[in-house]
Amino acid sequence: MAGITGQGTTFNLPNFVGELFAVTPTDTPFLSMIGGLSGGERANSTLFQWQGYDLRDADENRQRVEGANAPTAESRVRFNQTNVVEIHQEAVEVSYTKQAATGQYNSTGSNHPGSVGISGANPVLDELDWQVQRHLEQIARDVERSFIVGQFQNPSDNNTPRKTRGIMQATATNVSALGTLKGTATIAASNETFTLSAHGMANGTAVTVTNLTGGAVGVLKENELYYVTNTATNTFTLAPKAGGSTIAFSVDGGADVYTATQLTEAILLDLLQDIWTSGGIQVSETATLMCGATAKRRLTKVFITDKGFQEQSRTVGGVRCMTIETDFGTLNLVLNRYMPTAAIQVVSAEECAPTFLDIPGKGFLFQEPLAKVGAADRQQIYGEVGLKYGNEKKHGKLLRVSA
Template identity: 25%
Template sequence: MADQFATSFGVLNYSGMLFNKGNTRTPLSSIIGSRAKTTNHVEFVTGQEYTAGGDGAQPAISETASLTAPDASVVTRAQKTNVTQIFQESVGISYAKQSNMGTLSGVNIANQTANPVNELDFQVATKVQKVNRDIEYTFINGAYNKATTDSEVNKTRGLVTAITTNTTAMGSKPLGLWDIADMVKKIYGANAPTDGLTLWCDATTLFQINADAVQNGLTVVPAAREINGIALSSVITPIGVVYLYLGECLPKGTALLLNLSVIAPVYQPVPGKGNFFLEPLAKTGAGEKYQLFGQIGLDHGPEWYHGKFTGISQSFTKPAYSRSVFIANDASNPVNTKEVAAGA
């Protein structure tokens, strides 16, 4: 696609407050940001896997047999990896546009000035917002690909793709508390920790969980925990507390039960420049062009530490409230009516 520069008639100047209609929420990136890692290699390690312990068994070794040592055996390890990928955007602005910020379109009122006052700053800020949102989407949905040539694309593996062990297909049914508890049980059965699990879900599912809690006489505790400024609600299951959050970029009908403590972004900085930096490009005329460049991937940790729900109903089912309130000595209550009749 040909370069599109900000020009005087292409990007008009207006006065008034700026309001963004787009979605710039990036809760997952925010909540895992403090655990960021760096790498100088496009492929990085998410961990090693091995199996030891198992279900347990009672040895049957006689004294005579013990005089001969058993045959040696070993436990092998498998390394798991992911890759970083490139995020790159460009902006351009003509000299004429930079020098023409005093010309206003739309409603012109005395003493008003253009907002923004600097077109380049505004265009760069919008690209940063786009990249941040693209990273959030990729961390959730990224389809893995490792390049083998310079012309191939590296793509980092996102959480939806990564989670393969603990999965539940809901078959278009609503997600309820017992479904969450069952997923916690699956994670426990996979020999993974169950402390601090967080359900990452959409608004319909979050509504359904709250309704299910009310119907079962339970309470969803708002703002029960805060991580990096993100407040998480919580609900209690038989195996432990599960935190709840209204996530972003989830595929329809999908929710993730995440162990956030093992998830981290991985940066691949450029020596001498850092990561996600803005730099000017070569001039070809009366304007300036800049590029925003960065490389990042997701360390999702052991995938069996997490759980995945798919096929969740996309419609909210209102709870059928079953609580009854009895008023003492109420003659209209059949129980009290019998008592009154018996005492008459």
């Protein structure tokens, strides 16, 4: 069932009996891992920063002669990197009657005229606390997604929210953008058809899209895999999974279309080499690959199944991770449902930490009652958090890859 907005009452928040199951996954592996490793850090401003420095290249010809004067003075210049904390704020309101009527159950759903009720108990005896818990879980999921794909936003006024820079946007140096550009397609909302002259793609071809325009914005996402269906010489449609339903558009649009590149051992090792050369993945225990389910299956096949290795795992920051053996050490392999399906993110996790803005007398994530306006209890949950990602050269990402 969908959620509701406004006050929760006996009419829109019905009680049932029996065991209560959570339908939606609540795992947040990236947030949990870096929080477990660092314990989190504090900020005292909405914009927080850290700094770094580099060294000149090693030189085998830098020797000096005997009795020489001191060389020209040299110094290394430090640099800074910044991010912002973003606000997460939710509210819950439950009527007095709803809180009291814990023994009022909804219909059994039976059409039998003699049906009266089902024996059992309502496991939710405090509706307000139960709803607060669900909000906390939802905030954690929101933060996890922001920390991965968040797009930096530090507005000049209060008309626009601050947005923290996610690890994918932060990774700028070690980037391997693969795939083959097929061209710019136009999208007709009337029949969901992409038009691209002589595209040469067969049904089931994995593609990604960029430079979205018109009706494609908000329907398609960059770095996500889509699959060609209903292909003809100059047209095709897309589905979110192989053999799936055609994606619909309400307004005409356009997009650049790339065929995705099948992930291979060599492709990943080339990226790992670039990251290692830049000083990343030096701490084997925290060197981590994050990916979605499609890429995870491919990585398991390439690095474990095809090599005849036995699957191994270890715990990092409280998160249980599968490991794979590479030329650059043993790396953690983390399955993350919020990673774009056509991307793999390499993270030197020891560089990362959630950073919180403490509210005086309240903490960094808290609930508090709101002013009463009637026969109900109202509370809000509030917190400000951002991602510190350290030296971005220690991370890397693969884009436009498929299984």
